[in-house]
Amino acid sequence: GDGKTFPQHGQRVLVNYTGYLENGGPKFDSSYDRSDPFAFTIGLGQVIQCWDEGVAKMSVGERALLKCPANTAYGERGSPRVIPPGAGLEFDVELLKVK
DSSP, X not given: OOSSOOOOTTOEEEEEEEEEETTTOOEEEEHXXXXXXXXXXXXXXXXXXXXXXXXXXXXXTXXXXXXXOGGGTTTTTXXXXXXXXXXXXXXXXXXXXXX
């Protein structure tokens, strides 16, 4: 990344990502497949905790692998038909823009 533009609480960010089940598991979602980056606001709980915390540590242009234990992702509930209960997740995330 640029090493200087880090998102702050309350700022909107735009990311591209691919999500996998942990330990080399299958891909379950990708903004690249839709050619549609994902936008959210840092620190408001609009996304899983792992993203709120992890993306805030990235600078614009950076690409990172976020490893998300279940308790910072979807927990024991999982996400029906997509993420099993108690699953850890890994996301390849690229921070495109901070607004």
